[in-house]
Amino acid sequence: MFLKNCLSRWYSEAAEETGLKVDKDHAREIVYGMPHSVWKQKYQTDADEDQKENFKNSIAKDH
Numbered sequence: 384m385f386l387k388n389c390l391s392r393w394y395s396e397a398a399e400e401t402g403l404k405v406d407k408d409h410a411r412e413i414v415y416g417m418p419h420s421v422w423k424q425k426y427q428t429d430a431d432e433d434q435k436e437n438f439k440n441s442i443a444k445d446h
Contacts, residue, residue, distance in 0.1 A: 390414050 391410040398405035411419040430438070 387411075387414050 388411070391407065391414045394414060395405045395407055395410040398410070405413075408419065415422045
C-alpha cells in the first residue's frame with residue numbers, strides 16, 4: 384500500500400504542475416482502480432501477531 388500511496392501523491396503533484404487539480408482521493412482512485420475505501424475494505428487486513436512483533440522489533444532496532 385505504501386508504494387501506491389506514494390504514487391498517488393506524485394500523480395497529484397505532477398497533475399498540479401501541469402495546471403490540473405487532482406486531489407489526493409481522486410489520485411488514489413486512479414492508482415488503485417477504485418475508491419481507496421473500497422480497496423481497503425476488500426484487500427487490507429489487520430496485521431497478525433507475528434507481523435506486529437516484527438514491526439515492534441524493527442522499531443526497537445532503529446532507536
